[in-house]
Amino acid sequence: MRRSALPLVLVVSLLFSPVVFAAADPTYTALRASRPDGRTITLTNYVFDRDVLHFTLNGKLHLLAPVEGKTSGAVFIGQGSYELKPATNYERRQLAINSGDDKLTSIVDQFDSAVFLGTALVAAAEKAGAPVAGTPDQAALSRWDNYMKRQRKDLHTNMHVRLLQELLNKDEPVFVGWVDGKKYPPAALIVDPRGADDVRLTPLNSGGEQTMMVVIHDTRGGVWYSARYKSEIESGKGTVYAPLADAEHYFIDANIKGAELSATTVMTFVAGANVRVLPIDITSSLAISDASFAPAGENPTWTPVAFIQEEKKEDPDAAVVFPATLTAGQRYQLKLTYAGREVLENAGDGNFTITRRQNWYPNVGTFTDMATYELRFTTPQKFEIVGVGEQVENRVEGDSRIAVWKATHPIRVAGFNYGKFKKMSQSDKDSGTTFDVYTNPGTPDIITQINYYLAAAAEENGGGPENIKVNTASLAQSAMADGINTVRTGNMFFGPLADKRVAITQQSQWFFGQSWPTLVYMPYVAFLNGTIRNTLGLNGAKDFIDNVGAHEVAHQWWGHQVGTKTYRDEWISEGFAEFTAGVVAQQTGGWPRYNDFWEKARHNILDKPRAATISNQDAGPISQGIRLATWRNPGAYDSIVYSKGAYVLHMLRMAMYDNKNGDTAFMEMMKDFASTYAGKTASTQDFQTIAEKHATQSLHLTQDGKLDWFFSEWVYGTDIPKLASKLDFTDSGNGRYKVTGSITQSEVGDNFATVVPIYVYFEKNSFVKLGSLVLVGNTTKPVEVEVALPKKPVKFAINAMHDVLAK
Ligand SMILES: [Zn+2]
Numbered sequence: 001m002r003r004s005a006l007p008l009v010l011v012v013s014l015l016f017s018p019v020v021f022a023a024a025d026p027t028y029t030a031l032r033a034s035r036p037d038g039r040t041i042t043l044t045n046y047v048f049d050r051d052v053l054h055f056t057l058n059g060k061l062h063l064l065a066p067v068e069g070k071t072s073g074a075v076f077i078g079q080g081s082y083e084l085k086p087a088t089n090y091e092r093r094q095l096a097i098n099s100g101d102d103k104l105t106s107i108v109d110q111f112d113s114a115v116f117l118g119t120a121l122v123a124a125a126e127k128a129g130a131p132v133a134g135t136p137d138q139a140a141l142s143r144w145d146n147y148m149k150r151q152r153k154d155l156h157t158n159m160h161v162r163l164l165q166e167l168l169n170k171d172e173p174v175f176v177g178w179v180d181g182k183k184y185p186p187a188a189l190i191v192d193p194r195g196a197d198d199v200r201l202t203p204l205n206s207g208g209e210q211t212m213m214v215v216i217h218d219t220r221g222g223v224w225y226s227a228r229y230k231s232e233i234e235s236g237k238g239t240v241y242a243p244l245a246d247a248e249h250y251f252i253d254a255n256i257k258g259a260e261l262s263a264t265t266v267m268t269f270v271a272g273a274n275v276r277v278l279p280i281d282i283t284s285s286l287a288i289s290d291a292s293f294a295p296a297g298e299n300p301t302w303t304p305v306a307f308i309q310e311e312k313k314e315d316p317d318a319a320v321v322f323p324a325t326l327t328a329g330q331r332y333q334l335k336l337t338y339a340g341r342e343v344l345e346n347a348g349d350g351n352f353t354i355t356r357r358q359n360w361y362p363n364v365g366t367f368t369d370m371a372t373y374e375l376r377f378t379t380p381q382k383f384e385i386v387g388v389g390e391q392v393e394n395r396v397e398g399d400s401r402i403a404v405w406k407a408t409h410p411i412r413v414a415g416f417n418y419g420k421f422k423k424m425s426q427s428d429k430d431s432g433t434t435f436d437v438y439t440n441p442g443t444p445d446i447i448t449q450i451n452y453y454l455a456a457a458a459e460e461n462g463g464g465p466e467n468i469k470v471n472t473a474s475l476a477q478s479a480m481a482d483g484i485n486t487v488r489t490g491n492m493f494f495g496p497l498a499d500k501r502v503a504i505t506q507q508s509q510w511f512f513g514q515s516w517p518t519l520v521y522m523p524y525v526a527f528l529n530g531t532i533r534n535t536l537g538l539n540g541a542k543d544f545i546d547n548v549g550a551h552e553v554a555h556q557w558w559g560h561q562v563g564t565k566t567y568r569d570e571w572i573s574e575g576f577a578e579f580t581a582g583v584v585a586q587q588t589g590g591w592p593r594y595n596d597f598w599e600k601a602r603h604n605i606l607d608k609p610r611a612a613t614i615s616n617q618d619a620g621p622i623s624q625g626i627r628l629a630t631w632r633n634p635g636a637y638d639s640i641v642y643s644k645g646a647y648v649l650h651m652l653r654m655a656m657y658d659n660k661n662g663d664t665a666f667m668e669m670m671k672d673f674a675s676t677y678a679g680k681t682a683s684t685q686d687f688q689t690i691a692e693k694h695a696t697q698s699l700h701l702t703q704d705g706k707l708d709w710f711f712s713e714w715v716y717g718t719d720i721p722k723l724a725s726k727l728d729f730t731d732s733g734n735g736r737y738k739v740t741g742s743i744t745q746s747e748v749g750d751n752f753a754t755v756v757p758i759y760v761y762f763e764k765n766s767f768v769k770l771g772s773l774v775l776v777g778n779t780t781k782p783v784e785v786e787v788a789l790p791k792k793p794v795k796f797a798i799n800a801m802h803d804v805l806a807k
Contacts, residue, residue: 025306025321028164030067036075036140037065039131043078046128048121050175050191051211051229054083061116061125062140072163073117074125075140075147081110082179082189084213087230090716094624097614097632098215098224099184107213107224109181115147117159118166118174120191147178151315155201155216158315161279161308162192162199168276168321169244174199185217187224194241196226200279200317204626205368207566208240219631226627244278245269245364247371248331250414252361256379259346261286262339265361268296269334271326277319278334281363282309283356284316285342291320296331305334318362336362347508348445350382350420354507357415357514357521367563368681370410377403377416386438386503387416388517409498410679411517412563417505424476431487432496437476438505446508446524450536457535478529479504479522482549482584489550489584493663494557495671498678502556504549511541513548515555515577522549543600547581554580557674563681567625571715572682575622575645582646591801592765598650598802601643606720606807609635616640622648622715623684647805648714654803655755656696659768669694684715701753701774709753714805721754721775722747722807727783727796738786739796745775747807752777759800760793767800 041061048055059078063071084107086092096104151159166174172193180186190196196212197204202223213225232238247269254263291307294300306321326332343360345353358366377385379401387405394403421438483504499518507521514521525538526548533545559573586594608615612633619628619636622645629637656666673690688711701709727741743756753776761767775781799806
């Protein structure tokens with residue numbers, strides 16, 4: 001991505017700013033300046049235990065200068081060690097994968113210095129011995145300065161925002177241990193009662209998992225460990241903190257000039273408990289120049305608010321600090337003014353790429369927190385805005401265009417596309433949905449590139465009439481067809497969407513589509529036909545290109561109508577969207593194309609990419625979410641969350657399919673799920689509960705009506721069975737046939753249960769499900785059955801519809 005090297009000059013907004021410029025928060029300033037102040041605690045065989053972390057320290061703790069009467073950290077110099085004993089087998093497995101030691105049972109390492117942040121460790125150590133005053137130790141000071149340099153230059157995470165929260169929001173003690181181990185790469189060991197993702201070292205939405213090990217390393221880095229407290233896992237009970245702010249409405253008044261965006265956002269929100277410091281998510285490419293707040297209501301009186309946002313090249317995580325604790329449950333408005341040049345990127349000939357789609361406006365949580373929106377854009381007259389929701393205004397005023405878009409029911413995230421657009425609209429009677437396809441009428445750089453490659457390829461082939469060119473308008477029709485097919489399929493399987501209009505807009509990124517509520521961003525390559533793809537040598541991307549349209553439109557249900565609770569539930573968005581793409585393939589290409597879709601998915605799941613040291617299936621279960629992507633196999637996340645996630649839903653569909661009622665039971669389950677969780681977030685457990693309500697007899701392997709067996713095998717497990725069959729038949733006369741043989745399951749755990757369907761084939765592509773056989777563990781079961789059939793069969797076989805994911 002191209003970045004502007006020019007510093008931002010905010011003269012205009014400063015001159016016209018109606019409020020007094022807020023001073024920096026003094027507590028933050030003091031915290032930020034706090035270094036070892038000479039107080040030390042000598043530790044001898046001092047043991048510090050917090051959840052699954054066990055530290056032993058021999059040496060000196062050099063305390064940071066206190067702020068507001070509390071010590072928020074210390075430098076340790078001496079002999080130290082730690083052990084992390086994972087609370088679950090999933091996390092033990094994840095540690096084994098990340099560390100590269102497959103036999104690993106716990107992480108044990110030694111260090112001779114460390115930086116501890118938060119009040120937890122110092123408060124505990126003070127009980128072991130009172131601090132002794134002295135002059136600051138040079139080694140401790142330099143260790144601290146090194147840490148601060150790292151926070152700003154490498155981590156780009158402002159840990160002081162979390163420390164300020166701990167002090168001013170009166171949080172339970174936080175523990176962060178920065179250790180440079182002797183065996184493992186540098187790591188942060190975190191125990192945060194609000195959830196370890198609150199320290200913002202990782203974008204993971206961990207749903208309150210308090211304990212985390214985040215490793216900082218060029219190749220091996222990542223979240224090695226993340227789990228709830230061991231005590232909570234064992235008792236099955238836990239506390240999840242309510243968010244600090246629940247946003248209800250955003251009013252974004254934005255001005256675009258060239259590639260610069262400047263804006264003022266007013267967020268209306270309900271305050272949670274004990275809020276003085278409120279972290280704000282906004283891209284570091286946008287510099288905040290002003291912040292103020294007011295109680296919600298007509299004619300607000302704005303009070304300046306201190307804000308935190310360090311230099312964008314350093315640790316720019318933003319936050320605001322209210323002058324006093326907000327009243328919990330009360331409604332407020334927060335107004336932030338900001339500007340920057342990197343949210344939009346010029347893509348040539350009047351087109352722009354929106355590069356910061358999730359945090360181009362200050363927010364307190366997209367995707368998990370729903371709100372209504374009003375987006376008001378002032379742009380040069382020749383450009384158009386395509387926003388989320390409905391366009392309520394689009395007028396020209398002098399050289400400017402003013403466009404207003406409103407989302408009147410709560411959505412998870414707001415966004416827009418921007419440039420010169422040609423709009424093509426079509427209302428589909430069948431689905432009741434209108435599609436607006438926006439294409440770029442000019443020649444954006446990417447089309448110039450594509451045509452350059454096409455011309456070069458034609459020349460190589462001797463030129464001539466096959467010299468083909470693409471233009472953006474010709475690409476609209478295929479997007480329209482994808483959209484209509486997907487919404488028809490979605491309506492039939494999942495029920496109707498709240499919004500009856502969807503915009504599909506072109507974007508310049510090659511291999512990347514994205515879906516916002518009512519607004520889909522589609523890559524140009526998705527619209528190229530087979531001949532052009534072939535000429536460009538893009539056949540390897542055929543599956544992506546075939547399915548990306550349906551996948552992105554399907555996110556209107558999965559991801560937007562129904563959100564996901566945590567990163568462990570991400571398959572409910574990505575896997576379900578991918579499943580939908582499979583069903584759309586079936587609507588356009590029949591059962592053979594559907595079957596082919598799952599054969600490709602199966603290969604993808606079982607594959608071991610060339611650069612990987614573990615196969616996709618061994619990278620972990622679906623429930624590890626994005627953490628499946630490790631240095632051992634970076635692509636495993638896609639294969640498992642997208643493909644295997646989709647396959648799990650397909651397996652439920654096939655198990656619930658019956659020759660008489662078809663997909664009725666499955667559709668009822670999906671519609672129930674989509675409507676029950678519309679506007680909410682769902683976890684895997686939530687989906688399992690709905691599935692149990694609708695499960696057909698074929699899925700009831702246990703007497704308790706539960707589907708624990710299915711979800712623990714497929715969502716929380718990694719085993720994939722190998723299935724083999726040997727089935728013969730003899731004609732018994734009178735239309736009766738005797739089937740004999742056996743079915744074998746292998747390569748699974750002892751309790752792994754599979755319902756193996758048996759099909760009878762009358763011709764190559766004509767088959768009917770006859771029944772099924774339950775296999776548990778590694779076993780061979782005999783088949784001996786006599787059946788009456790309407791005509792002479794060709795053969796009997798298992799798993800004809802990829803009913804069960806198998807090797
Ligand atoms: Zn997706």
